[in-house]
Amino acid sequence: MTGLDMRELECLLVLGEELHFGRTAERLYLSQGRVSQLLRSLERRIGARLFERTSRRVRPTPLGERLLAELRPAYEAMQEAVAGARAAARGVEGVLRVGFLSGSAHECVIDAVEAFRRSHPGSDVTLVEIPLSDPFGALRAGEVDAAILLLPIDEPDLVVGPAFSKERQNIALSARHPFARRASVRVEELARCRLLDITGPAPAYWRxxxxxxxxxxxxxxxxxxxxxxxxxxxxxxxxxxxxMLFCTPTSHHHARNDIVFVPVEGLPDSSLALVWHRDAETERLRAFTRTIGEL
Incomplete structure (x- = not known):
């Protein structure tokens, strides 16, 4: 058999699903006459009838059933291959490594990862925890492609994406602290608390x-x-x-019996953003940034 015609095979597969020339024509944006023509042409190539057609019903012959069963997996594999090639041509296919601070990969971030995977077959996101003391080091070392970090960020070599996940701030205290039973504390009352210092390369403004x-x-x-x-x-x-101050999702993530998280009145809400190195922007990263922005 030479001169294989993909349109004939597509017509065969759709007719095998619909068992109706009119519906097959609608799905393929063809006339019923063209569907019949394609099927007759394929039957001539095969040398036998593939469908029994009457005025009341259409059904495959035993040979047609066999051909349909053998063609479907191959046709689906070709469609997946074409979709994969299209994604690769756009530069989206592959793995995006996204760094996060402990507790920041909460529900909103996980939703974005799942939405990205659904929208871009052949692409994936790997979440990598980065140290509290050095939030920008993994980006600069190329260990992650982007990182989900608390704002503000003012680093000339880094690009800050749109803010998301605005959340109330809480102070994490021992369950034995005098404020532990309070419904909230005022921001000026932080002067009566000791706050932990974060050592390491993180700049002072970020700490x-x-x-x-x-x-x-x-x-x-x-x-x-x-x-x-x-x-x-x-x-x-x-x-x-x-x-230490925590946003509400991070507070929930780190809930434990010996620590309480008390809302702080008078502090602005915290916000997260996707951040990446200015020299490392890719179409895959832009696609993930758009996904986060849509949530």
Whole structure:
């Protein structure tokens, strides 16, 4: 058999599903006469009837049934191959490595990852935890393609995407702290708390997000012990040696019996953003950024 005609095969497969010339024609945007013509042409190539046709019904012959069963997997595989090639040509196919701080990969982020996977077959997202003490290091070292980080961020070599996930801020305190039974605390009352210091390469302005040094009115906030990781911070907080500011989803993520999360009145909501290196932007990254922006 030579001169294989994909249109004939497509007509055969659709007719095998619909068992109706009119519906087959509608799906293929053809006339019923053209559908009949394509089927007759294929039957001539095969050398036998593939469908029995009467005025009341259409059904495949035994040979037609066999051909349909053998063609469907191959046809679906070809469609997947073409879809994969199209995605690769657009530069979307492949794995995107996205860094996150402990607790920041919450429901909104997971929803974005799943939506991206559905919209871009052949693409995937790998979530990689990055250290609290060095939020930008993995980006600059090329260990991740982007990172989900708290705002504000002011780094000349980094691009900050649209803000998302605006959330109330809470102070994490030991269950033994005097404020532990409070429904909320005022921002100026942070001057009566010790906030943990974050050591490492993170710039001072970024460390202020979780551990400000002064209240909005300029009252100094005492410093607690220095920590480098989220797990260190939680252990020190539970021991009643200091506190730290958390957004609400992160508070829920790190819920435990020996730590309470008390809402802070007077602080602006926290926000997240997808951040990437200025020299590392790709179509895959742009597609994921659009997905996050649509949620």
């Amino acid at each position: 202020e997000i979780s551990a400000p040094t002064v209240t909005p009115d300029g009252r100094p906030i005492p410093r607690g012990p220095a920590v480098r990781t989220m797990q260190e911070a939680l252990a020190v907080i539970a021991a009643d040696r200091g506190g």
